Amino acid sequence: MTLLPSIEHSIQIPYQLRVLFTENAFAPDNSLLLDLLDPQGVGFRSKVAFYLDEGVAQASPGLVEQIESYCQKHKDALDLRGISLLPAGEAIKNTSSYLRKIYEEIEDWKICRHSYVIAIGGGALLDAVGFAAATAHRGIRHIRFPTTTLGQGDAGVGVKNGVNYLGKKNFVGTFAPPFAVVNDFAFLKTLPEKHLRNGFIEAIKVALVRDAAFFDWIEINADSLIRSEAQAVQELVHRSAQLHVQHIATSGDPFELGSARPLDFGHWAAHKLEQLSDFRLSHGEAVAIGIALDTLYSLKKGFLDHPSASRILFLIRRLGFATYAKEIEQKSANDENAVIAGLEEFREHLGGMLTITLLTGIGSRIEVHEMDTDIILESIGELPRG
Template sequence: MEKIIEQTFTVPFRYQVCFLEGIFNVNNPMLADFLDNGKKAKAFFVVDSGVSDAFPNLLNDITEYAKAYENKFLLNSEPLVVPGGEISKNDETIFKKIVDATSIYGIDRHSYIVGIGGGAVLDMVGFAAAISHRGIRHIRIPTTVLSQNDSGVGVKNGINSYGKKNYLGTFAPPYAVINDFNFLTTLDDRDWRSGISEAIKVALIKDLSFFEWLEKHADQLANRVMEPMQELIIKCAQMHMNHIAGKDPFETGSARPLDFGHWAAHKLEHLTHYQVRHGEAVAIGIALDSTYSYLKGMISQADLMRIINLIKTLGFEIYHPELSGQALLKGLEEFREHLGGELTITLLESMGKGVEVHQMDNELILKSIDQLKLFHQENLVARS
């Protein structure tokens, strides 16, 4: 006997990305309203150590906020403080502490795990939440430009393993994302700048008018003017969410247009032992793939110089010594392996419009690297 039974179903996902100032102000019920499931749910907070160091009263503020809204949710333990940055994704014992806490404190599928921190910490916390009880509700509170405008908005979670970025991970939409602009005020210049690279990325592949806006406001952004930064974050978050709502939010295919500039960036991060931060690596990766697009005759030299000049004006480097050699080319194969199936890379068909290609010319990649090195050296001469 031979028989096949088939079923098709869809699962709708809905979550909000919110923007405010003063999330733990006891007069602001937004977070408490998200945590209120009508059953006085448990909430477990995980805090990036960089954030708790920058805001010494934060842990006390969380406690006082929970007391003010004890009719809506229960703070079932002291917040867990974890190291910030990529170390939180490289050390598996860190995410295991969160999984252990779900057992110790009885954090079930009707409870909430609230992550507060940069993108790396949120990736790790989201992964722990997704694999515990097959999924615990996760609320993200991003605290950096990069996490507020890009990584914290999406549906991906993960940790690094086997020497590869995001090798272990899940697609699990958050219950909510709450962006508090006050967290940006204590960022150092590198972290302030870092997230702007994701805005350059999305502008180049989707919206020329947004790229022109970035050119117009580059000096203000570089000098930490808050109003244009808020506008940038909201614009990027909206574009990111629009993309997620498209045909392939869980990336079952091989196309990842929002990863323009990322194949080289991921490898560069690893080669520098994460001394080059993600946004800094993405800026270099954008410069590399834009140069490659120019050498392939896809964009003009004038277009390329607009891109390079914007990246420089914002304070990014466009070259790093680890960019050269076969080690970087190995990252191309690792990127294909991570995607599954055929290689799919987004390049520039024109300013504001990305195009997918399925092969890259290694010799042209090396020529692109050489060109970036020349741009870099010319800049050093101009400074001296």
């Protein structure tokens, strides 16, 4: 029997990862969204569906009415099909009921692949709505409006979407780049201090693995950031977003087909800490502890020098983050440290090959494929408390 030859052909799909910056996007005279959906000004009428974080709606009275008024003013280009309010926080990702609600509304509002799903809110809402948009009709264009420093500088500018399942964070998800990300700085004015600071730690993270000069800038401007001065916060968000997008676009692995994930520095422990605290610890608070832990581990392994480690730990604490939480010493059912179990979950998530990013300096990194449990425990014991 003669075997027929294989058929192989490369398929290249270009993506444009756009992050736009504005203030008061739904002000009547702000044309950013209109220009984004109708760049040629030909008057093509796009169906749009908005998903709005309830917490953001409460903090920004009149936002729903502003969106309705904006779409009415530009009704020749925008066909508003609905505005749906969803709960803030991780709860939206922990149950299928909200996902089902989004799917049903997409169907009821006749949203198609030429329509736009626009999500306005924190990272959890963006993850859930992004996942629904990426899977309904095999993919609907979605636009993100992150409303936190964490979202605007990190989570909201990436290509990942997901929901939690089987007790694991983002177990079900997609890699689906958004049509665009719109960072509206007006939303940052309503943030509680805790959530405003969360984006600072992800900026420290990306500076540590990619840009020593940015780390220096954060140190120099720490007092302005602590005082929530708008110019400093906006510059931090912009630079953090730029570095995250550059890494995604130029690392050669935007959909994480390999096992190296430098942007997850400090996250293997952080994800487990969030779960162990039943999400009492915010993502930023957990990442601060995870960065502190991996910094001390890098020091103990001889990769990182003492002065650099001291600078990192001092800056984390100076910006108001704790570097210890009781959950980091919690025991599992077999009397082992429960956080260390996060390593195995991370290994499983990466397809069986563990790859952890550690520091060789501020702005430089190394990838390792094994972690010494004894040194992890020693590092936990030396985390600054109080």
